Each structure stands twice: as C-alpha cells, then as structure tokens.
Amino acid sequence: MSELSTTPTPSPSPAPPATTPPRHNWWARYNATSPVTLTVLALILGVVIGAVIITVTSAPVLDSWRHSFHHVGSFAGTLKLTFDTVAAAYRAMVTGSILDPTLFVHAITTGHGWSQTLTPLSETLTYATPLVIASIGVGIAFQTGIFNIGANGQAILGAIVGTAVASMIHLPMIWHLPLTLVAGVVGGAVCGLVPGALKAYTGAHEVIVTLMFNYVINAILIYALTSTALQLPGQSNDISRNFDSTATLNPLFGTKSGLRVSYGIFVAAAVVVFAVWFLKRSSLGFDFRVTGANPHAARASGINPKTIVLAVFLVSGGLAGLAGVVQAASTTHYIDGGFLIGSAGIGFTAITIALLGRLQPVGIVWGSLLFAALGVGGRAMQAATGIPLDLATIIQSVVVLFVASPVLITEIFRLRSRAQSFQLANKGWGS
Amino acid sequence: MGIVSTLDVAAPREVAVVRAPVGRRRVIGGLTIVLGLFVMLAFGFGSLAGAHSQFTFTPVNTSSGAPWNLAPLTVLTRWWNLGLGLLTVGLGVETWIRRPAGALVRFGLGGVLFFIALLLWATRQPGPSPVSSLNFTSVLIGSLSIAMVLIYGSLSGVLCERSGVVNIAIEGQFIGGALAGAMVDSVTNSFWLAALVGIVVGGLIGWLLALFAVRYVADQIVVGVVLVTLMSSISSYLNIQVLAPYPNLNVGNQPSNVALPLLSKIPIIGPALFNETVFFYAAGALVALISFGLFRTRWGLRVRAVGEHPKAAESVGINVARVRYTTVILGGAVAGLGGVAFIAIQGQFQPGITSGLGYIALAAMIFGKWKPSGAVVASLLFGVSAYLVDALQNENVPIPTEFMTMFPYVVTIAVVAGLIGRVRPPASDGVPYHRD
Numbered sequence: 117m118s119e120l121s122t123t124p125t126p127s128p129s130p131a132p133p134a135t136t137p138p139r140h141n142w143w144a145r146y147n148a149t150s151p152v153t154l155t156v157l158a159l160i161l162g163v164v165i166g167a168v169i170i171t172v173t174s175a176p177v178l179d180s181w182r183h184s185f186h187h188v189g190s191f192a193g194t195l196k197l198t199f200d201t202v203a204a205a206y207r208a209m210v211t212g213s214i215l216d217p218t219l220f221v222h223a224i225t226t227g228h229g230w231s232q233t234l235t236p237l238s239e240t241l242t243y244a245t246p247l248v249i250a251s252i253g254v255g256i257a258f259q260t261g262i263f264n265i266g267a268n269g270q271a272i273l274g275a276i277v278g279t280a281v282a283s284m285i286h287l288p289m290i291w292h293l294p295l296t297l298v299a300g301v302v303g304g305a306v307c308g309l310v311p312g313a314l315k316a317y318t319g320a321h322e323v324i325v326t327l328m329f330n331y332v333i334n335a336i337l338i339y340a341l342t343s344t345a346l347q348l349p350g351q352s353n354d355i356s357r358n359f360d361s362t363a364t365l366n367p368l369f370g371t372k373s374g375l376r377v378s379y380g381i382f383v384a385a386a387v388v389v390f391a392v393w394f395l396k397r398s399s400l401g402f403d404f405r406v407t408g409a410n411p412h413a414a415r416a417s418g419i420n421p422k423t424i425v426l427a428v429f430l431v432s433g434g435l436a437g438l439a440g441v442v443q444a445a446s447t448t449h450y451i452d453g454g455f456l457i458g459s460a461g462i463g464f465t466a467i468t469i470a471l472l473g474r475l476q477p478v479g480i481v482w483g484s485l486l487f488a489a490l491g492v493g494g495r496a497m498q499a500a501t502g503i504p505l506d507l508a509t510i511i512q513s514v515v516v517l518f519v520a521s522p523v524l525i526t527e528i529f530r531l532r533s534r535a536q537s538f539q540l541a542n543k544g545w546g547s
Numbered sequence: 548m549g550i551v552s553t554l555d556v557a558a559p560r561e562v563a564v565v566r567a568p569v570g571r572r573r574v575i576g577g578l579t580i581v582l583g584l585f586v587m588l589a590f591g592f593g594s595l596a597g598a599h600s601q602f603t604f605t606p607v608n609t610s611s612g613a614p615w616n617l618a619p620l621t622v623l624t625r626w627w628n629l630g631l632g633l634l635t636v637g638l639g640v641e642t643w644i645r646r647p648a649g650a651l652v653r654f655g656l657g658g659v660l661f662f663i664a665l666l667l668w669a670t671r672q673p674g675p676s677p678v679s680s681l682n683f684t685s686v687l688i689g690s691l692s693i694a695m696v697l698i699y700g701s702l703s704g705v706l707c708e709r710s711g712v713v714n715i716a717i718e719g720q721f722i723g724g725a726l727a728g729a730m731v732d733s734v735t736n737s738f739w740l741a742a743l744v745g746i747v748v749g750g751l752i753g754w755l756l757a758l759f760a761v762r763y764v765a766d767q768i769v770v771g772v773v774l775v776t777l778m779s780s781i782s783s784y785l786n787i788q789v790l791a792p793y794p795n796l797n798v799g800n801q802p803s804n805v806a807l808p809l810l811s812k813i814p815i816i817g818p819a820l821f822n823e824t825v826f827f828y829a830a831g832a833l834v835a836l837i838s839f840g841l842f843r844t845r846w847g848l849r850v851r852a853v854g855e856h857p858k859a860a861e862s863v864g865i866n867v868a869r870v871r872y873t874t875v876i877l878g879g880a881v882a883g884l885g886g887v888a889f890i891a892i893q894g895q896f897q898p899g900i901t902s903g904l905g906y907i908a909l910a911a912m913i914f915g916k917w918k919p920s921g922a923v924v925a926s927l928l929f930g931v932s933a934y935l936v937d938a939l940q941n942e943n944v945p946i947p948t949e950f951m952t953m954f955p956y957v958v959t960i961a962v963v964a965g966l967i968g969r970v971r972p973p974a975s976d977g978v979p980y981h982r983d
Contacts, residue, residue: 144946169784171783173784173789173790174788183804196596226963263768265768265772278772294836314963314964318964318965318966319965320960320963320964320965321963321972323713324913324959324960324963325960325963325964327715327906327909328906328910328956328957328958328960328963329956330957331903331906331952331953332953332956332960333959334952335949335950335952335953336949336953338949338952339947339949339950369674407839411791429641462774464776467769467772468769468772468773468776471769497633503788504783504787504788506780506781506783506784506787507776507780509776509780510777510780510781510784512776512781513773513776515775516773516776517765517770517773520758520759520763520765520766520769520770520773521763521764523763523764524759524763525720
C-alpha cells in the first residue's frame with residue numbers, strides 16, 4: 117500500500133511534545149537530539165564497541181587480564197595496558213586519516229614534509245570523492261521513496277563503459293575526459309533503467325531486482341575484462357586496458373607532490389551543487405520529493421508515477437555510474453576483477469551513507485568524509501598496530517545500525533526528548 | 548481506500564495478477580519449448596555427428612561401499628542432446644496445453660535437462676574440452692551439496708518473510724554459522740556441538756535483525772545489508788586476529804558420511820542421496836518440518852497471518868511483535884545451521900568463503916514463491932548451475948561461465964517481473980508494524 121512513502125513514522129510510544137530548548141543550556145541541547153547529536157552518539161557507541169573488540173581479541177591484553185586475576189597488584193597495570201592498546205589503535209586511526217600533530221609541527225617549524233603531513237587528508241578526500249557522488253545518487257532515489265540497492269552494479273557498469281571510452285578512443289583531453297565521465301553516467305543510467313523499467317511496467321519490486329542485478333553486473337564485469345576488446349593486451353587475467361592519460365582525473369597538486377587527491381573532488385562538488393539545485397529548485401526534483409512524501413497526492417496532482425520511477429533510476433543510476441568511473445579515473449586508471457567487489461563496494465557503503473546524511477546532499481558530504489576517514493584510518497591503524505582494518509568497517513556498520521534506529525540511541529543515552537524519528541520509507545516486498 | 552490504491556504505481560498490475568497465472572503458465576510453457584529447441588540446435592546439432600561423450604557412474608569416494616561397478620556409458624552427443632531437447636520441448640508443450648499449477652517446476656526440470664545437455668556438449672570428444680568423461684555421480688554429489696546449503700538459507704528466508712520481516716542477512720548468518728562452526732569443531736572435534744553453536748550464532752544475528760526491524764522499526768533492508776557487512780568484516784577481523792595466530796582453531800575437520808543401509812547401494816543416486824553427512828538429512832527433515840509447521844499448525848497460521856495482515860492478526864489477539872521475534876530468530880538459527888553445514892563441506896574457514904551463496908539462497912526463496920517446497924526445487928536448480936560454474940571453470944571447459952553465474956539472478960528477476968510466471972510475496976513482507 118504505502119508503496120512510495122517517506123512519511124515520518126511515529127515512534128512506537130507516544131512522543132512528548134517537543135519544546136525548543138534555550139540555546140545556552142548545554143544539557144537541554146544535548147537532550148534535543150539533533151541529527152548531528154545522534155550521529156555523534158552513534159559514533160561514540162561504535163568506537164566503544166570497537167574498543168571492546170580490540171580488547172577481547174588482543175592476546176597480550178587477554179593474558180594480562182588472566183594474570184591480574186591471580187595477582188592482586190597487577191590490576192592497574194592491566195588496565196593501563198588495555199587502555200594503551202586501544203588508544204594506540206585509535207590514535208593511529210585519527211593521525212592516519214586526518215592529521216598527525218607531530219608531523220604538522222615539524223612541517224610548520226622546518227617548512228619541510230608538508231606532503232607527508234597532508235597525505236592522510238588527501239587520502240581521505242580521495243576515498244570520499246566517489247562515495248559522495250554515489251551516495252547522493254542513492255539519496256535522491258530514497259527521497260523519492262525508491263530503494264536503489266543496485267548502486268554498486270551501476271557503478272561497475274559505469275566504470276566498464278567509462279574504461280572502454282577512456283582506453284579505446286583517443287582524443288585531446290578537453291574532449292576525452294568529459295566524454296569518459298559522460299560514458300560512466302550513461303553506463304550507470306542504462307544499468308539503472310532496467311530495474312526502473314521493470315518496476316514501472318511490470319511492478320517488479322526494485323529492491324529484489326537491483327539486488328539481483330548487482331550479481332549479474334559482477335559477472336558482466338568479469339566477462340568484459342576477459343574479452344579481447346577491454347582486456348589489457350598480453351594478459352590472461354581479468355584486468356582492463358589502462359586509461360589514456362588524456363582521460364584521467366589527475367592529482368590536484370601534480371604527480372610529484374605524492375598526494376593522490378585529484379580533480380575528482382571538483383566533480384563531486386559539482387554533483388553536490390547539482391543535487392541541491394535539483395532537489396530544491398528544479399521542477400523534476402520537486403516532483404521527486406512530492407512523490408516521496410506522498411505518492412497518492414503526487415499522482416492526484418498529475419505526476420505520472422511511471423515517468424518518475426524511470427527518471428529516478430536514470431538520475432540515481434547515472435550518478436552511481438559517474439562514481440564508478442571517477443573511482444577508476446582518479447586512482448587506479450584501470451579496472452580489474454576485484455573492482456568495487458566485496459568490502460570495496462562503494463555502492464553498498466553509499467546506501468548507509470545516504471542514511472547517515474539523512475538523504476540531504478550536505479549531510480551526505482559529511483557522512484562520506486566520516487566513512488572515508490574511518491576507512492583510511494583503518495589502513496593506517498593496521499600498518500601501525502597490526503589490528504586489522506576490518507575494525508573500521510565494523511565501526512561503520514555499528515554507527516549505521518544505531519543511526520537507523522534513533523529510538524535505541526535515545527534509550528541508551530536516556531535522552532529526555534525523543535528523537536524526531538527520522539525513518540526511511542519502510543518498504544515491504546509485499547507492497 | 549479503493550480510490551487510493553488505484554493511485555499506486557503497481558496497483559493496476561495487482562488487479563491483473565489475480566487472474567494472470569493461467570496466461571503466465573502458457574508463457575512458461577513457451578519458454579520451456581524455446582529452451583528445448585535451443586538445446587536441440589546448439590547442443591544437438593552443435594556437435595559433430597560422430598562426436599561422443601562419456602558418462603561414468605562410479606563415485607570417486609567409495610565410502611558408501613557401492614557394490615556395483617557400472618561400466619562407463621558412451622553416448623553419441625548429438626542424438627542424446629536431441630533427445631534431451633525433445634524431452635524439454637515435450638515438457639513445454641505439456642505446460643502450454645494443460646497449463647498445470649506446477650508450471651515453474653516443469654520449467655526447472657527443463658533447466659536441469661538443459662544443464663545435462665550442456666555438460667554432454669561441453670565434454671564431447673573430439674571437442675575443445677580437455678575433460679574426456681563426465682562422472683555423473685560426482686556432478687550429482689557436488690550439486691546436491693551446494694543445493695543443501697541453499698535449502699538452509701532459503702528456508703530461513705521463508706520463515707522470516709512469512710512473518711513479514713525481510714531477511715537479506717542470510718549471507719551474514721551463513722558467515723556467522725560457518726565461522727563459529729569451524730572454531731567450535733576444531734576445539735571440541737564434535738560437529739554436534741558445532742551445529743549447536745552455529746544455531747545459537749545464527750539465532751543471535753536473527754535476534755539482532757528482529758531487534759532493529761521489529762522493536763526499533765529500522766528499515767529492514769538497510770539493517771540486512773549492514774548485518775552482512777558487519778558479519779563479513781567481523782569474520783575477516785577474527786581471521787587475522789585470532790585464526791591466523793592460533794591455527795588449531797581452524798583445522799578444517801569434515802564430518803564423515805552416514806550411509807543409509809540399502810538405500811545408499813542404489814546405483815547412481817544412492818551415493819549422492821543416501822551417503823551424506825547428517826547435515827544433508829537434517830536439511831531434508833527441516834523442509835518437511837517447516838512445511839508442515841507453516842501450513843498445518845496453529846503456529847504456522849499465526850505466522851502467515853502476521854506476515855499477510857498484521858492488523859487483522861492483532862485484532863484476534865495475536866502478539867505481532869512476539870511472533871515476528873520468534874520466527875526471525877528461528878529463521879536465523881536455520882541459516883546459522885546452514886553455515887555450519889557449509890563449513891562441514893568446505894573444511895577450513897576463510898573470509899569471503901560463502902561468496903554470495905546467501906544471496907543465491909535469497910533468490911531461491913523468491914523463485915520458490917516463498918514456500919518451503921518451492922525453495923527446495925529452486926535450490927536444486929541453482930545448486931546444479933552453481934556447481935557447474937565451478938566444475939567447468941576448474942576443468943577449463945571453454946564456455947563463458949559468466950553467463951551461468953548470472954543464471955539464478957536472471958531467472959529470479961524474470962519471475963519477480965512476471966516475465967515467467969509471477970511470484971507474490973506475503974502482503975506485509977518488510978512492512979514494520981506499529982500498534983496504534
């Protein structure tokens with residue numbers, strides 16, 4: 117029934133009337149549970165759970181705990197060891213993804229080592245770029261009440277088409293790079309059109325279709341990469357030809373700087389601006405939002421739901437495809453069989469980031485930066501302390517679980533005013 | 548209400564669905580005919596008149612004590628494939644004319660025949676394949692072992708979704724069960740304990756899904772996606788942090804097969820069906836149990852009522868939240884057991900070892916129309932296709948296996964879109980319920 121609704125769901129127990137707290141009262145503001153507060157609290161919970169996981173899986177820490185049960189005096193030492201282990205991990209995570217203060221001070225005082233100091237930030241931005249683009253695509257679909265779980269497949273197809281254009285056509289950069297990016301958009305949009313058309317014309321549920329389509333695209337990726345057209349000549353592995361140098365998104369500060377952050381961030385910025393304009397100012401965006409808010413009203417006011425479904429999948433898939441080609445054009449300059457597969461699947465991360473950013477473009481930028489920082493920091497943590505980078509993914513998952521259920525957070529932290537329960541369209545397969 | 552529902556995108560379709568199946572069955576019949584014709588043309592006439600393929604029947608692992616030793620059967624590829632194609636066409640014609648309720652089952656049977664023909668064609672001599680003979684019993688055993696895991700997963704899906712909670716975390720429950728099973732079995736050397744812990748771990752993940760989906764009304768699809776990510780990263784984390792430094796936690800025992808007396812001596816199918824691990828028999832028992840439970844008991848009626856129309860269920864005094872909680876936990880437990888069954892076949896645990904099997908199980912559940920019996924048929928079909936992908940790749944048979952990898956997903960999309968048949972999920976599947 118509620119096929120296309122993003123109506124805010126009432127929280128299970130009746131919410132007390134919301135009162136605007138006085139601005140100066142810190143505690144009252146804490147209790148007001150803004151989206152930012154909720155996200156920060158979720159992050160705190162994620163970090164705490166991560167700390168527990170580090171503690172119970174670290175052999176020296178566990179040994180020390182066992183020891184301290186037999187020898188009374190060593191308890192303080194055990195606590196210190198536990199704290200140090202956890203702190204070292206998180207310190208590596210922060211310094212590896214944002215800024216290392218010692219390197220920063222060194223760079224300021226001596227004027228050298230700026231590249232090393234800025235590398236963490238550059239990496240975080242590099243990782244965040246495709247995430248922003250893909251998540252905005254998913255967010256626009258969510259706002260219309262459409263669940264696009266297939267962003268990953270769309271990104272992969274976008275990258276395949278983009279790679280084909282980037283490696284098989286030879287043009288000057290002024291044409292080649294835009295054409296490559298457009299090819300990515302087209303690839304993603306075509307891939308999105310299939311579930312869109314099936315939903316519009318047969319009523320097939322888009323969650324099932326897009327979910328299944330991801331795996332179809334994974335197979336197509338392998339097929340494409342082992343075809344003579346796309347495979348790197350002389351290779352038998354599933355690896356593509358390289359992008360022409362005229363089709364890559366080059367590092368912002370030149371290749372010599374060692375910083376990977378590329379012109380891709382301008383693409384992402386353009387997408388953010390486009391999304392804000394599209395949703396707030398354009399007529400199609402208005403139709404999208406109306407359909408998301410109340411599909412029946414939308415239909416009654418003359419908006420054709422089929423057109424909307426098709427348009428949503430074109431926009432959402434196109435953006436996912438752009439994300440895929442930006443990922444390839446700004447980092448590796450080729451794609452291989454592991455592209456966006458498994459934990460590297462930006463399409464799946466995009467779903468969670470869209471939720472984290474409450475479907476709003478600006479919120480999504482912050483969400484992407486947070487997730488990218490966690491991912492990059494996880495790598496640094498693994499390098500520095502040997503704790504597997506999967507810890508970052510665990511924290512990400514925990515954060516999203518909590519953000520997805522604000523009621524749980526208000527219960528845990530005993531917040532006085534109930535969270536304005538933000539909920540995605542809860543979509544049934546049966547609807 | 549009536550006016551409102553006609554405004555819905557899918558609404559006009561819903562009306563058509565009620566009387567659609569008969570026409571759909573004709574379409575399925577037509578597709579089966581096309582499949583058969585394809586077999587005849589591509590695999591029949593596609594092989595030289597003199598080409599032959601060889602079947603062998605003796606199991607590689609003879610622990611069943613098969614008393615027979617069947618001579619290899621050499622067949623003329625072209626004529627056999629023409630025969631198989633004709634059989635498929637016959638199935639299609641029958642479906643076309645009689646339009647039976649089991650149309651999809653006949654299509655599935657046609658699919659199995661298609662795969663046999665494909666195998667014959669792929670291994671024909673003289674031909675491009677380095678493999679000169681085809682061990683039919685091995686194919687059967689391999690396909691069944693994948694199908695068994697899929698059956699566990701799709702049964703889990705059936706349970707959860709019949710009660711109205713979408714479970715796309717099956718993959719996560721597989722991972723949890725497999726990891727826990729591998730560790731417990733390595734320590735205790737008992738697959739019974741491993742199964743027990745796997746059930747508990749799967750049930751815990753089911754409980755998490757229920758907690759977020761039922762109690763905190765979070766979106767079930769998002770929770771499902773996140774739970775899979777969470778479990779795969781936890782397994783990969785533990786693999787580096789715990790399993791790598793303590794290899795004795797992951798020794799990779801495999802349970803011995805239990806040969807059923809007499810039955811396991813049946814030629815060809817005996818070693819495949821009746822010389823299996825306890826997990827295989829348990830899967831069979833679970834199918835019967837869940838089928839019976841869902842459709843013949845009061846509990847099952849309640850579960851289905853909650854999944855179709857929770858408000859009506861509540862109005863007759865059923866506690867919707869409690870029914871959903873217990874059913875989802877039960878479903879998680881079934882998938883967790885499936886994870887143990889999977890690791891019992893595979894031996895050692897590695898991250899990513901389940902490789903999307905949970906999603907194939909999900910597809911099997913949908914293809915099987917949210918029914919235990921349908922899930923079994925779909926699991927068998929997808930099991931065969933998944934096994935063949937592996938086998939053909941390992942033996943370097945020059946066929947693009949990518950298209951066979953797609954097979955489960957493509958037919959599931961086709962079914963969901965009503966291109967072949969039409970499946971209908973429980974009406975409130977995935978819709979959270981608020982008491983108000």
